[in-house]
Amino acid sequence: MLAWSVQKLALDAPSLEDLVEPLAAGLALNFQHSSVEVVSCPDLRESPYSLAAPGLCGNPRIADIGGPPNLAPTPKLDRKYSFIDMVQLMEMGSKGAIIGASAGPFHVLGVNSELMPNWSYEEDAITNRTHYAKIDGKGECLCKRLNCEEFGLMANLFGSDGKPGKVLKITAKIRTGADNFTASIQRALKDKFGERIISVGGVFLIKKGKANLHVMPDFSSTPLKSREEVEKWLRYFDMTAPLVCLSVFHSHDPGLDLRLEHTHCFSDHNQGGHYHDDTTPADVEYEAYFNVADTLYRIDRPEG
Numbered sequence: 001m002l003a004w005s006v007q008k009l010a011l012d013a014p015s016l017e018d019l020v021e022p023l024a025a026g027l028a029l030n031f032q033h034s035s036v037e038v039v040s041c042p043d044l045r046e047s048p049y050s051l052a053a054p055g056l057c058g059n060p061r062i063a064d065i066g067g068p069p070n071l072a073p074t075p076k077l078d079r080k081y082s083f084i085d086m087v088q089l090m091e092m093g094s095k096g097a098i099i100g101a102s103a104g105p106f107h108v109l110g111v112n113s114e115l116m117p118n119w120s121y122e123e124d125a126i127t128n129r130t131h132y133a134k135i136d137g138k139g140e141c142l143c144k145r146l147n148c149e150e151f152g153l154m155a156n157l158f159g160s161d162g163k164p165g166k167v168l169k170i171t172a173k174i175r176t177g178a179d180n181f182t183a184s185i186q187r188a189l190k191d192k193f194g195e196r197i198i199s200v201g202g203v204f205l206i207k208k209g210k211a212n213l214h215v216m217p218d219f220s221s222t223p224l225k226s227r228e229e230v231e232k233w234l235r236y237f238d239m240t241a242p243l244v245c246l247s248v249f250h251s252h253d254p255g256l257d258l259r260l261e262h263t264h265c266f267s268d269h270n271q272g273g274h275y276h277d278d279t280t281p282a283d284v285e286y287e288a289y290f291n292v293a294d295t296l297y298r299i300d301r302p303e304g
């Protein structure tokens with residue numbers, strides 16, 4: 001089913017080297033220790049990152065699919081998407097990988113959930129290391145692998161050929177400022193580049209400390225008419241490092257109703273969900289590998 005609308009935007013992406021100085025300055029405002037460098041990406045299939053492809057390089061692109069209007073006030077249950085369709089709409093080649101944050105395939109799991117898409121493909125092989133997080137029968141979080149290529153409602157995906165190559169390596173620890181990790185980077189990009197759109201995707205690890213994450217429970221039986229009602233419906237948890245976080249964010253929205261930041265985390269200790277913030281700034285520690293997209297795809301943009 002490829003009937004989804006697509007708006008494509010070529011981005012004027014700066015070189016990774018051009019980002020080092022502004023990001024270092026921005027992170028220093030919010031973290032006691034931080035570093036930004038351009039490195040050859042390690043094999044991100046290895047622990048702790050556990051990605052489906054070794055790298056983040058080759059035709060880097062980002063898609064924003066659907067959006068929160070597909071969830072509230074009432075869920076649009078015809079919004080069922082697949083990784084296979086999305087990589088076609090993102091004009092990806094015969095080999096590639098996607099990572100990011102989306103809603104889970106409610107039509108497969110039988111309940112609404114959070115999804116951490118982490119999937120690669122080549123001509124005759126698929127690697128699916130996707131996780132999902134849902135609320136279990138006791139009201140607790142359950143986070144597990146999910147061998148499924150579908151999702152629902154919305155997604156923010158970073159796609160590439162999945163090859164090794166040059167990426168940004170960013171570390172930060174002990175937060176002293178108001179902005180968290182992704183917010184620090186977004187603000188630094190905005191300050192430096194203004195309305196030039198810098199779209200970033202990749203993976204970061206919360207190595208130490210705790211983070212505030214939400215997990216969507218099953219769909220509400222009554223319409224969620226305000227942000228307040230959505231907040232009451234969501235389930236928030238204080239989750240424990242190490243958490244692997246798949247992240248997509250932009251410095252600026254040119255009027256495409258972009259979700260400016262979306263990060264989902266998973267772990268092998270049954271915790272995962274949608275990242276909001278670290279909650280133990282005195283001992284939080286981050287390590288990230290990011291790349292910058294050269295093309296943006298707005299897919300099935302909600303109307304109104």
Ligand code: ZN
Nearest residue numbers: 101102264274
């Ligand atoms: Zn989310």
